[in-house]
Amino acid sequence: MTKGVEPTIRGKTAIVGIGQSKKVGRVPGVSPLALAVEAANAALAESGMQKSEIDAVISTQAMSTSFHRFSVAFSEYWGIVPTYSNNVQVSGATGAATLNEAAAIINAGYAKNVLVVIGDSLLTGMTPDMALRSMTESRDQQYEMPFGIPVANTFAMTAHRHMKEYGTTREHFAHVAVTQRAHAMRTPGAQMTSEITIEDVLNSKVVTTPYHKLDCAVISDGGAAFIVTSADRAKDCPKKPIYILGAGECFTHEHIFLMPEITTTGGVTSSRNAYKMAGVTPSDIDVAGIYDCFTGTVVMMVEDLGFCKKGEGGPFIADGNITYGGAIPSNTHGGLLSYAHIGNGGSYFHAHEVVRQLRGECGDRQVEGAELGLYHALGAGFACAGTTVLGTEATL
Amino acid sequence: MSNSAIDPFAKPLPSPDPDSLPLWEGFRQGKLFLQHCKDCGGIQYYHQASCRNCQSENLEEREASGRGKIHSFSVVHRAPGPAFKNDTPYAVVLVELEEGPRMISSMIDTNPDDLDFELDVAFTTEKINEEISLPRFRLA
Ligand SMILES: [Zn+2]
Numbered sequence: 001m002t003k004g005v006e007p008t009i010r011g012k013t014a015i016v017g018i019g020q021s022k023k024v025g026r027v028p029g030v031s032p033l034a035l036a037v038e039a040a041n042a043a044l045a046e047s048g049m050q051k052s053e054i055d056a057v058i059s060t061q062a063m064s065t066s067f068h069r070f071s072v073a074f075s076e077y078w079g080i081v082p083t084y085s086n087n088v089q090v091s092g093a094t095g096a097a098t099l100n101e102a103a104a105i106i107n108a109g110y111a112k113n114v115l116v117v118i119g120d121s122l123l124t125g126m127t128p129d130m131a132l133r134s135m136t137e138s139r140d141q142q143y144e145m146p147f148g149i150p151v152a153n154t155f156a157m158t159a160h161r162h163m164k165e166y167g168t169t170r171e172h173f174a175h176v177a178v179t180q181r182a183h184a185m186r187t188p189g190a191q192m193t194s195e196i197t198i199e200d201v202l203n204s205k206v207v208t209t210p211y212h213k214l215d216c217a218v219i220s221d222g223g224a225a226f227i228v229t230s231a232d233r234a235k236d237c238p239k240k241p242i243y244i245l246g247a248g249e250c251f252t253h254e255h256i257f258l259m260p261e262i263t264t265t266g267g268v269t270s271s272r273n274a275y276k277m278a279g280v281t282p283s284d285i286d287v288a289g290i291y292d293c294f295t296g297t298v299v300m301m302v303e304d305l306g307f308c309k310k311g312e313g314g315p316f317i318a319d320g321n322i323t324y325g326g327a328i329p330s331n332t333h334g335g336l337l338s339y340a341h342i343g344n345g346g347s348y349f350h351a352h353e354v355v356r357q358l359r360g361e362c363g364d365r366q367v368e369g370a371e372l373g374l375y376h377a378l379g380a381g382f383a384c385a386g387t388t389v390l391g392t393e394a395t396l
Numbered sequence: 397m398s399n400s401a402i403d404p405f406a407k408p409l410p411s412p413d414p415d416s417l418p419l420w421e422g423f424r425q426g427k428l429f430l431q432h433c434k435d436c437g438g439i440q441y442y443h444q445a446s447c448r449n450c451q452s453e454n455l456e457e458r459e460a461s462g463r464g465k466i467h468s469f470s471v472v473h474r475a476p477g478p479a480f481k482n483d484t485p486y487a488v489v490l491v492e493l494e495e496g497p498r499m500i501s502s503m504i505d506t507n508p509d510d511l512d513f514e515l516d517v518a519f520t521t522e523k524i525n526e527e528i529s530l531p532r533f534r535l536a
Binding site: 128141142143144145146147148149150152153156157158160161164205206207208209210211255256257258262 | 404407408409410411412413416420441442467468469470471472473474475476479480483486488490497498499500501502513530
């Protein structure tokens with residue numbers, strides 16, 4: 001359960017800058033690279049660094065571009081010559097995996113100042129060929145895709161089984177959508193800001209059972225970036241450093257039919273490893289950013305991340321535990337369901353929100369006294385899981 | 397082999413690889429083969445060159461009973477692309493075979509409203525073209 005992880009990088013690195021494109025959501029006429037540059041410039045400005053100090057770029061595949069090496073294309077476009085570059089592709093888990101990798105390579109002495117960056121235009125920038133390719137290539141060509149199984153369907157089957165095994169209901173799922181929409185309504189720049197009710201979610205159009213339209217993430221354009229550096233350097237940066245205290249990942253299968261048990265995910269292992277490295281327990285966490293491609297995903301994750309017992313995620317959320325005053329305020333920006341979803345880097349906005357909460361910058365969204373945060377990303381029908389524990393100086 | 401990437405109305409078809417040729421040949425003959433490991437006793441779907449449990453290459457191909465149960469399912473109402481649009485609503489099923497392994501497939505001759513967890517299902521195949529028959533299930 002905790003194999004492969006020693007507490008080697010706890011507090012050794014920190015996020016000193018975050019940035020988003022000027023607009024997130026529907027952003028026609030701005031290329032993915034231009035969106036990425038807007039985000040990188042904003043993150044760099046926060047860090048107080050010069051562009052020339054960035055010696056590593058970590059990115060992921062931008063689905064609306066044809067680049068095989070987005071991090072390399074980005075570096076050319078931004079005008080830097082880094083000495084480390086990598087594109088991580090573990091679907092939705094990429095967000096946590098890239099932050100973890102940034103911490104690891106800095107700790108290894110392989111880079112000093114890492115830019116983690118993505119820009120993508122899933123909403124307005126996909127040619128029909130790109131959209132089709134991303135749909136038909138999202139699942140295995142031999143054993144899944146011939147049966148017309150979109151990736152949504154793999155997540156739906158796990159949620160459906162969760163209903164069967166634990167009595168979870170569509171109303172429980174709907175609470176996730178309604179809670180996060182209420183959060184998004186307070187977040188400047190969120191894509192979906194009109195109030196919704198449980199009834200609205202239940203009555204929205206069915207997509208793939210048990211999921212209806214309002215159980216599903218939005219699709220968006222946008223860019224996101226982070227500057228990660230050593231704890232020593234972070235002390236000289238203008239923003240309050242947010243330290244990377246723990247990192248964990250787990251990859252349990254490729255095909256959904258080889259997922260060991262479809263109602264329990266690799267998030268159990270990734271989060272336990274991250275908690276162990278950080279020296280914390282789930283009840284210590286003040287605020288969370290939890291990947292939410294679908295409502296049921298959050299129900300399963302509050303269980304797997306240890307915030308409640310297995311099978312109790314539905315009632316836990318319906319009781320108000322993922323919002324203000326509850327056990328673990330989560331996705332206070334609105335998440336993929338209501339803030340924005342730009343593809344592999346979609347959950348970068350969750351990490352941004354956790355960083356802002358820990359800095360105390362969230363205004364009327366602020367979780368009072370937040371010092372310790374959790375960021376959990378996942379993807380590919382729960383094949384990939386990545387967790388990062390973040391904290392303020394007080395948690396070191 | 398499949399030209400689905402350029403023709404949005406063509407369904408994605410598998411391109412059998414060196415590992416999977418016998419499995420797809422089995423489907424063409426209406427049979428579902430599983431690999432049984434002679435060293436550790438593991439049974440696996442889909443075909444590989446080695447056992448997923450012990451890496452032995454000493455694998456024996458045996459025909460499955462074709463009996464299974466629905467472990468989970470999801471009825472697709474919004475198709476993943478134009479190729480499946482005329483099929484909606486259709487059920488994608490995660491079948492647990494009597495021998496243990498699970499597989500993804502879809503139902504034929506079944507009203508999606510009649511599906512439920514743990515229902516008994518039976519393996520069959522559907523001929524798509526001369527090379528490819530797809531594994532399907534129907535209610536047992
Ligand atoms: Zn074996």
